[in-house]
Amino acid sequence: MINNSSSSYTNVMLRILLYIILFLFAFYYLLPLFVMITTSLKSLEEIKTGSLVSLPRELTFDAWSVAWSKACTGIKCEGLKPYFWNSIFIAIPAVMISTFIGALNGYVIAQWRFKWSNIIFALLLFGCFIPFQVILLPMARVLGILNLAGSIPGLILVHVVYGIGFTTLFFRNFYVSIPVELIKAAKIDGANFFRIFWSIFLPLSLPIIVVTVIWQFTQIWNDFLFGVSFSEAGTQPITVALNNIVNSTTGVKEYNVDMASAIIAALPTLLVYIIAGKYFIRGLTAGSVKG
């Protein structure tokens, strides 16, 4: 009995300690976000006079509207709006195309083993480890040849090509656990390569599609290097515009606008996590194989 109560006492203490540590970490990570949000809601006046961590005395969304439609990125002063749409037009097709190609690649490599399939998979995997910087020059040349330099389709192409290695890896690892007998059964049922993919494999891929979409969207939306290298005046993504707003050195530094811009630029990825996370269901394939 004595042992029992003393051990439960230790357990409670350990638990309290654990919560304290977790709370400290959460606080540490959330503090910058807090500062960003409060600063973006303050007037410039208040930022200059008040403390960094204090709540705004007076809520104002002026900085947000400036960031969205008036802030200057170099010589133009149209805010983040056009660049936000650029990023949308780049990210959405690039995510869709690279996810689809990855699914098809993974399906072929995992389920339709052909002579060189392992070597091709190894090469694709190798593609995941190539640093961004290495492909800048060759890619610029390729885009030039294809007459896509500085265009949004050009950026889509870059992101699709760079993403295929990852998306293929995700889908291949998912499909490799699906028994080959499923394909055999479908073949005997008369389904062909694409029918099997559409009717049987894609419907059970929801969890891995969600993972891939989150990964790809975050990568592409947050990309700066490709965006700054392969775009021109009208086609820059939001990350490049954000950099230009923050680094514009004319006049007074508007911290509230900078903060609002940064939050706007980060919102879509946050949104993707919140929405897609709900569909992150595991175990959809349960029951297709052995009891």
Added chain:
Amino acid sequence: MNSVLNIRNVNKKFGKVNVLNDININLNKGEFLVLVGPSGCGKSTLLNCIAGLEKIDSGDIHIDEKNMINIEPKDRDIAMVFQSYALYPTMTVEKNITFGMKVRGLDKETQKNKLQEVVKQLQIENLLNRKPSQLSGGQRQRVAMGRALVRDPKLFLFDEPLSNLDAKLRVEMRTEIKKLHYDLNASMVYVTHDQIEAMTLATKIVVMKDGVIQQIGSPFQIYNTPANIFVADFMGSPSMNLIKATTTKNKGQYLIEINKNKKKPAILKYNCKENLPKEIIIGIRPENIIEKNSSKDKNFQAIKSDVKVIEPAGSDTFIVTDLGGSEVTARFHSESEVTLGSEIDFHFNLSKASIFDPKTGNRLN
């Protein structure tokens, strides 16, 4: 009788390994063929070749007297049931069963009628809207069979369909498959490593080992006149006793000498038309070694030996003793009162025995 499946001189290699070595099998309409052998013997590969899921290197496969070379699985008029059931996980039972018909473009009316017919036959009407993950092993098995049945094929292929079920369910489904075979008068090819399944289901058994057919025959033939030591040992449970012995010819009769542990060897008389070599192996099933020569049949000859192990099995009791340097199992009545370690008479019925050549392993009588 018309041939439903005819396999001629089929060879297949994986790399340098001969997985199928000159396979020749014929199956007539309504027959139940069981391919049996230890794992890795090529039986599943052969089934996949029949289905068209694997290419053969040489030879011919005819289904319903049509050559199947370069014919896709879907055009072979076959249906297959897999070990893992291979149900489409995202589809309901109904969709699983009708998927094949949908792909082949059958009209809705026909699909519905066939579905109703099959689910009634398999008693799975109340499962139609469930997903495979919501079914028990036995139910999944039924759905997988339903998917095959709606096809109404020339040939059914089963790839170890019962090996994922628990023992009791396995016996039930075995009976059900046998009934189905009888009701449909269907032609079936069934792969298993379980020799009891093979014996109970088959009208014709093919025993395979290392890609080579060891014997083709009815369950009775396979059981009673195995073609070689491998078949003798593989089929039957408990397996056939294989006893080393030496022969001497004496007045048109053979005398067979079996060594006993530290004692005078036992001598049995054996009549046989064939010439036997000096060294032989006697294959004799436990039920042909009994405790008492009740019928006074002159085929029975007694050997005295020590009781080493007693294994009661309910209906019978198996007695193990040492003869010819190996363990020999005899089948006694469950009421027999034998004590461990005592020396008793074992009555051998040599007329039911198989004689093998120890060098080649082949049957001699």
